[in-house]
Amino acid sequence: MNNVKTFVLLAGLMGLFLLVGQMLGGSSGLVAALIIGGLFNFIMYYFSDRLVLRMYGARIVTAEQAPELYAMVNRLRQSAGLPMPTIAIAPHEQPNAFATGRSPEHAVVAVTTGILKYVPSDELEGVLAHELAHVKNRDMLIATVAAGIAGALSNLPYLLMFGGGRDDDGGGNPLAQPALLLLAPLGAMLIQFAVSRQREFEADRVGAQILGRPMPLAHALIRLDQLAHKIPMNVAPAAAPLAQVNPLAARGGGLSKLFSTHPPTAERVARLEAMARAS
Numbered sequence: 001m002n003n004v005k006t007f008v009l010l011a012g013l014m015g016l017f018l019l020v021g022q023m024l025g026g027s028s029g030l031v032a033a034l035i036i037g038g039l040f041n042f043i044m045y046y047f048s049d050r051l052v053l054r055m056y057g058a059r060i061v062t063a064e065q066a067p068e069l070y071a072m073v074n075r076l077r078q079s080a081g082l083p084m085p086t087i088a089i090a091p092h093e094q095p096n097a098f099a100t101g102r103s104p105e106h107a108v109v110a111v112t113t114g115i116l117k118y119v120p121s122d123e124l125e126g127v128l129a130h131e132l133a134h135v136k137n138r139d140m141l142i143a144t145v146a147a148g149i150a151g152a153l154s155n156l157p158y159l160l161m162f163g164g165g166r167d168d169d170g171g172g173n174p175l176a177q178p179a180l181l182l183l184a185p186l187g188a189m190l191i192q193f194a195v196s197r198q199r200e201f202e203a204d205r206v207g208a209q210i211l212g213r214p215m216p217l218a219h220a221l222i223r224l225d226q227l228a229h230k231i232p233m234n235v236a237p238a239a240a241p242l243a244q245v246n247p248l249a250a251r252g253g254g255l256s257k258l259f260s261t262h263p264p265t266a267e268r269v270a271r272l273e274a275m276a277r278a279s
Contacts, residue, residue: 048140049108052100055239058090058110069116073109073128080132080210085109094231094250095119095224098242099131100140107135118227119220126217127224127244130207137206139199143241196241197263204268208275218272221245225265 053060063070070087077084085101088110095115101107109131115124134140204221208214224245233247240248246262 045102045141049101049106052098052239052242053088053108053110055236056090056092056098056110058088060086060088060108062087068121069111072121072125073132076125076129076132076210079212080129080136082107082132082135085132085135089113089116092233092235092247093117094233094247095227096233096247097127097131097244098239099134100242101135102141103138104135107140109135112233114227114231115224119223122216123220123223126207126211126215126220129211130203130217130244132210133203133206134199136210137199137202139203140242142199143196193241200262201268201271204272205275208272214272214275214279218269218276221265221268221272225249 061069066087066089069089073087074084082104085099085104085107086109088108090096090110090112092112093114095112095118097109097111097115099107099109109128111124111127115127119127204214204217207217211217221244228245228247228249230250232250235243235247237248240246241262243262245265
C-alpha cells in the first residue's frame with residue numbers, strides 16, 4: 001500500500017508539473033516542461049549523493065576511522081543482501097541519520113556525531129537497519145525523482161517567463177501565470193513531503209525485518225524525536241526529507257506540521273509495536 005501511495009503521489013507531482021508547463025506556454029510549454037524536468041532529474045540522479053553530503057557537511061570515513069560503526073553496517077547489510085555502502089559522518093550534535101546515492105551500488109549511509117554520542121548500540125542498529133531499508137527499497141532514487149521534479153517546477157515559471165515563454169495555443173487567463181508562480185512550488189513541495197512520509201513508513205517496516213526485531217528501532221525513534229526537538233540542526237530544508245527524523249523539529253510547531261517531511265513519530269512507533277506483537 002505504501003508503494004501504491006508513492007506511485008500515485010509521484011504521478012500527481014508529474015501531472016502538476018506538466019499542467020503548469022501547458023498553462024504557461026501551451027504545447028511548447030509542455031515540451032519545455034519535459035525537457036527541463038529531464039535535465040533536473042539527470043543532474044539529481046548523478047550528483048545527488050555529493051550534494052546531500054555537502055548540505056549536511058558530512059565526510060566519508062574508512063573502516064579504520066570508525067571500526068565499530070563500519071562493522072555494524074557490514075553485519076546489517078549482509079542480512080539485507082546489499083553491497084557495502086560508503087559510510088559518512090556529519091558533524092551535528094543532533095542525533096540523526098540518512099542515506100543517499102542513486103543505487104545500492106552507489107549508496108552512502110551517514111550518521112551524525114550526535115547519534116554516536118547519545119544512542120545505545122542496539123538502538124543504533126535499528127537506525128542503521130532503517131537506512132539500509134531505504135537503500136534496499138531504492139528510496140534514494142524515488143526521493144531524487146521527487147526532488148528533481150519539485151525543483152524543476154519551482155523554476156519552470158521563471159524559465160518560461162524570462163525565456164520568452166507564452167501560450168502558443170492562444171487564450172488563457174492573464175492571472176494564471178502569477179498565481180502559478182506562487183502556488184505551483186507550494187503544491188510540489190507538499191507532494192514531495194507526502195512521498196517522503198510514505199517511504200519512511202515502508203523503511204521502518206523493512207528495517208525491522210532486516211534487524212529481525214522492531215523494538216530497537218521504535219525506541220530509537222522516540223529518543224531521536226525527543227532530542228530533535230531539543231537540539232537544533234542547521235541544514236537546508238531541501239535535505240530534511242532524507243533524515244530519519246525531522247532535523248528541523250526544533251524550529252517549532254504551527255505550520256511546520258503541515259510542511260513536515262516525516263510522519264508522526266507516535267504513528268511510526270505504533271506500527272512497529274504492532275509488528276512486535278504479531279511476531
